[in-house]
Amino acid sequence: MMPPRHRQSMISARWTTHRIMNRSPLQCGSARLGSTLLGVLILFAFGCGESSRQTQVTLWHQMTVGERQLLEDQIRVFEKENPDIRVKTLYKETEELRSGFQAAALAGTGPELVYGPSDSLGAFVTMGIVGDMAPWMERVDLEAFIDQSLTFLTGPGHEQTPWLVQVGDRVGNHLALIYNRNLIDAAPKNTDQLIRFAKEATLDKDADGRVDQYGLVFNFVEPFFVVPFITGHGGWVFDSIDTNAVPVPALDTPEVAAALQFVRDLQQKHKVIPAGCDYDTADTLFKSGQAAMIINGDWSWSEYLNSDTIDAVVAPLPVVSSTGIPMRPMVASKGYSLNANAQGREADAAMTLVQFLTGAESQRAFMDQMKTLPSRTAILQKALSQEDVTLRASAAQKANGLPMPVVAELRAVWDSMRPNYQALLGGSTTPKQASSQMQAEAVEKIRRMNERREPGATAWILQLLAVLLVAGFLYWQRHNWGKLLGDWKKNRLAYLLVAPAILVLLLTIIYPFLYNVVLSFSNMSLRHFQDWQVTGLQNYQQVFSETTFFWVLWKTILWTVVCVFFSVVFGLLLAAALNGPVRGKALYQVLLILPWAIPAYITALTWRGMFDYEYGAVNIIANDVFGLPMVNWLGEPNAAFAACIITNIWLGFPFMMVIALGGMQGIPGELYEAARIDRVSRLGQFWNITLPMLRPVLIPAITLGTIWTFNNLNVIWLVSNGGEPSDKTHILVSYVYKAVFNLYQYGYGAALSMIIFFMLLAFALIFLHRTRATEAI
Amino acid sequence: MKEPRIITILRHGVLLLFAAIAVYPALNVLSISLRPGNRLRSTDLAIIPENWSLDSYVHLFTEQPFLRWMGNSLLVSLLVTLTGVCLASIGGYAFSRFKFVGRKAGMLTIITTQMFPATMLLLPLYVMIARLNLVNTFLGLMVFYTATALPFCLWQMKGFYDTIPVSLEEAARIDGCSRWQTFLKVTLPLAVPGLVITALFSFMTAWSEYLVAAQVLQESDMFTLPLGLKSFQATMSTQWGLYASAAILVSLPVVIVFMLLSRYLVSGMTLGAVKE
Structure with a gap:
């Protein structure tokens, strides 16, 4: 995969997109030649009837349900004004938008526009997947925008001249303090007051030893929420607040340590924050009037303000008493970026849309309805002069905020802060140690993220080896090819x-698989996204040189064995119980398959809720009914891992039950009759008749169950919130996922996936050989 | 024959316990869907929340293209089920009854397709789908889903055929049936529990899949249910009520399909079919 060829295919792919976007009726018509069913289907799928004279602009955004309505209204107005442009919008969740856009741009396609927060821009520019918007914005008075909302960045190919890579329509995403006037009278001015007010509002009303109302809640386990405490203590995540400076992490400072100490004390010394308080717990407590104050971002305020149960007021974050510095949140701009693949008419149309959506009318509409701070100075000024208390508080908080860096390195900072911060909360480290550990990891992660790797000496040897391998295989199997023909x-x-x-399987898997094989020997990463090439074995070396790899591997094996074992045992037990006169x-059957029937991505989250320390059903039932001690399920590494396993077994047993139940139907009743005559006990019958007879159906289920469990990302990700606490709950796939999607190490991820593949292959070979499952009868 | 009382009690004991464990988290989802004020968590254990309302459900049908999504999902899932069952029933039969060169290798290749972490396949898969012009089509999605469901289905069917005595087929052959007739008239009817499981599994694969659908389908009118459902989710501002009510509605068809099929799972069809 040499760069020039790659580029060429990108250009041809670009034309392909063009064709997809303006499908001609002819293309749709030809599909009818197939079977009727397929024809109708493709017709349905391709959606004929679009006029090709219109230019279509696709916009991917991450606006919430309420904002989406408003966006659609704005677009309807736009389409009326520009009848030759049709706009298609698509919602994608922030992280998915990012990875989806990267993949699409790599394939040379993708939406013309993406809308999102500015923090992924640094990566987009480095990868070369967003374009310069400046040529189209000449007619627009850029002076009318506040500085932060226009993001200019330099990148590969334009090291000297910065490109305009995002035009923001709003600024914000900043944290502020919201208090419930029913519970406290005024907002605290400084942190001494914060602690005092919070203590006064932390109450055990019915004196049962359990706190019923907390003084302060916020997403306590997430470093983003710690940033205002760091700024209030005089620190910052990078050594300079200048957004144009080269980002060097500055986490190993007394200021950061002091902030960490302060935050930890809030919970452990002052006890005003519930244990294991995460975003959803904080949100729920505040909304239900069981917390006096919450620190949360502008995206959440309108719900609090519109609530009937509480009387919420937005206020600026307090001043840190020991330093006299106000707590300053990060402020990000959100806006539109242009796909580097967008050209010609599509790009023109897309930019017309950007001008409209960042225009005064549109911004005013969003400000009025969503209480977001507009990016145009004039409108912002007007907001400040208005009587609207929320907007004023928001603007005031924004004014003392610090702009969120738009560099890709910020992600490495979050990823280094999170585990160490959580370790601090878990009590296994001190603030000083945590901050120096954060620094060390951030520096290392940034180094790895930005690593440039040129083809090594091993590269051409590898290519030779690959050819030899294929030739060798063909030669080795030479007798079988002849046999195949005769057979x-x-x-x-x-x-x-x-x-x-076999054909269907090979068609779908061959290309992605080979792509990954090549990728695993390549340097594809943030710095080599589109111009990656085969460089050698470095990725494999890196995997095996890490001690964490072996530790995570051991956890993965533990996870797989325990999950599969219990799923099968419970499945068999239930099938045996159901297979008889009951x-x-x-009704039992329907109830028992519910865990399989309800989408796992919501039940896994319910389980997370059930494992909550203070309010989760698991602890409440275990403690109240059985008198067992409370377990900090989500805050303690082993318990969190156990929580993931429990959830996965719950999700997995219905499947095994159904398999076993189906298998039991094939067992002739005569066998049991004969056993009964011989006075074999029921357990004996199960052991000597049922189990052996179930073998042919159980073995494939267990083999594949093992493979699926080994590669099950969802449960770990949702229950432990991406490996929390402290990245201690990872299994191999979640570990890969994190490396690839947070640090852009595609080559490394592919190598790790290849290793997973070979381990599973070895397992399957051994297991199937021993059980003789591939034999025909 | 009547069972001893103790066994009956044991059966119900086990079933009740697991039914409770299975149902409780599911009830939690129901509870979220009825909860006013968009809250995921609750501080009490009540299933029916205070001031419960059906607003989320109403909203789904009136303000979101929920029925459209459901239609898309049904179309995709049913077609995948159909292809999956057809291909697996004939392929599995060949794997079970014929000794041909490459059989073992073929069976192994089939499961190796499941071994690569799916999340890593997304990027090349997207590149491939884009080059084949299959972005925004159900065809690309269905081919992929069939491929995802097939390995298990093939192996499962092979396992089921293995449990069916060859003597039955031999008898039919002696009576003058062709190999194909024997398969259709003798073997296939006996493998009904296997077909049911295959069907259920294929249906579930297509019905609940999300990651690939998110790559392929890029228009909200084309969304399948999981995509529609996920469109209510956003980092730190998820519409929990909508999310949960949609999840409940998404699982209903699965429960119905299962109810329809489950009688084949417990009917005991082969009893007495062969005396060896």
Whole structure:
């Protein structure tokens, strides 16, 4: 994969997009030649009937449900004004928008515009997937925008001249203090007051030893929420607040340590924050009037302000008493960026849309309805002169905020802060140690993220090896090829029967698989995103040189064995219980498959809620009913891992039950009759008849169950919130996922995936050989 | 024959316990969907929240293209189920009954396709789909789903055929049936529990899949249910009520499909079919 060829294919792919966007009726018509069913389907899928004279602009955004309505209204107005442009919007969640856009841009396609916060821009520019918007913005008075909302960045190919890579329509995303006037009278001016007010508002009303109302809540486990405490103590995450400076982390400072100490004391010394308080717990407590104050971002305020149960007021964050410096939150701008692949008419149309959506009318609409701070100075001024208390408080808080850096390095900073901060909360480290550890990890992560790697000496040897390997395989199997031909004549029916299935499988998997094989030997990363090339074995070396790899591998094996074992045991038990004369069998069955039927991405979150320290059902039931001690399920590494395992077993047993139940239908009743005559006990019957007879159906289920469990990202990700606490709950796939999606180490991720693949292959070979499952009868 | 009382009690004991464990988290989802004020968590254990309302459900049907999503999902899932069952039933049969060169290698290749972490395949998969012009089509999605469901289905069907005595087929052959007729008239009917599981599994694969759908489908009119459902989720500002109510509605068809199919799972069809 040499760069020039790659570029060429990108250009051709660009034309492909063009064709996809303006499908001609002819293309749709040809589909009808196929079977009727398929034809109708493709028709449906391709959606004929679009006029090709219109230019279509696609916009990916991450606006919330309420904002989406407003966006659609604005776009309708725009389309009326510009009848030759059609706009298609698509919502994607922030992280998905980022990774989806990267993939699409790499394939040479993707939406013309993306809308999102400015913090992914640094990466986008480095990857070369966003374009310069300045040529189109000449007609627009850029002076009318506040500075932060226009992001100019330099990148590969334009090291000297910065490009305009984002035009913001709003600034914000900043934290402020919201208090419930029913519970406290006024907002604290400084942190001494904050602690005092919070202590006064932390109450055990019914004196049962359990706190019913907390003084202060916020997403306590997330470093983003700690930043205002750091700034208030005089520190910052980088050594300079200048957004144009080269980002060097500055976490190993007395200021950061002091801030960490302060935050930890809030919970452990002053006890005004509930244990294990995460975003959803904080949000729920405040909304239900069980917390006096919350620190949360501008995205959440309108819900609090519109609530009937509480009387919420937005106020600026207090001044840190020991330093006299106000707590300053990070402020980000949100706006539109242009896909580097967008050209010609599409790009023109897209930029017309950007001008409209960042225009005064549009911004005013968003400000009035969503209480967001506009990016145009004039409108912002007007907001300040208005009587609207929230907007004023928001603007005041924004005014003392610090602009969030737009560099890709910020992600490495978050990833280094999070585990160490959580370790601090868990009591396994001190503020001083935590801050120096954060620094060390951030520096290392940034180094790895920005690593440039040129093809090493091993590169060409590798290519030679690959050719030799294929040739060797063909030679080794030479006798079998001949046999295959002879066998084809004899067993034609058999080949015809398996061919369609094999074909479908190979069609979908071959290309992605080979792509990954090549990728695993390549330097694809943040710095080599589009111009990556095969460099050698470095990725594999890196995997095996890390001690964490082996530790995570051990956890993965533990996870897989425990999950599969219990799923199968429970599945068999339930199938055995159901397979007999039971009243209400149908009802039992339906109830028992619910864990399989309800989408896992919501039930996993419910389980997370059930594991909450103070308010989760698991602790409440264990403590109140059985008198067991409270377990900090989500805050303690082993307990959190156990929580993930429990959730996965819950998700997995219905499947095994259904398999076993199906398998039991094939067991002839005579066998049991004979056993009964021989006075074999029920357990004996199960052990000697049921289990052996279930083997043919259980073995594939167990094999694949093991493979799926080994590669199950969802449960770990949702229950432990991406490896929390302190990245201690990872299994290999979540570990890969984090490396790839947070630090852009595509080559490294591919290598790790190859290792996973070979381990599973080895397992399957051994297991299937021992169980003789591939034999025909 | 009547069972001893103790066994009956044991059966119900086990079933009740697990039913409770299975249902409780599910009830929590129901509870979120009824909860006013967009809250994921609650500080009490009540299932029916105070001031409960059906607003989320109403909103889903009136202000979101929920029925459209459901239609898309049904179309995709049913077609995947159909293709999956067809391909697996014939492919599995060949794997079970024929000794041909490459059988073992073929069976192994089939499961190796499941071994690569799916999240890492997304990037090349997208590149491939984009080059084949299959972005925003159900065709690309269905081919992928069929491929995802097939390995398990093939192996499962092979396992089921293995449990069916060959003597039955031999008898049919002696009576003058062709190989194909034997398969259709003798073997396939006996493998019904396997087909049911295959169907259920294929359906579930297509019904709940999200990651690939998010790559392929890029228009909200084309969304399948999981995509629609996820569109209510946003970092720190998820519409929990909508999310949960949609999840409840998404699981209903699965429960219905299962109810329809489950009688084949417990009917005991082969009993007495063969005496060896």
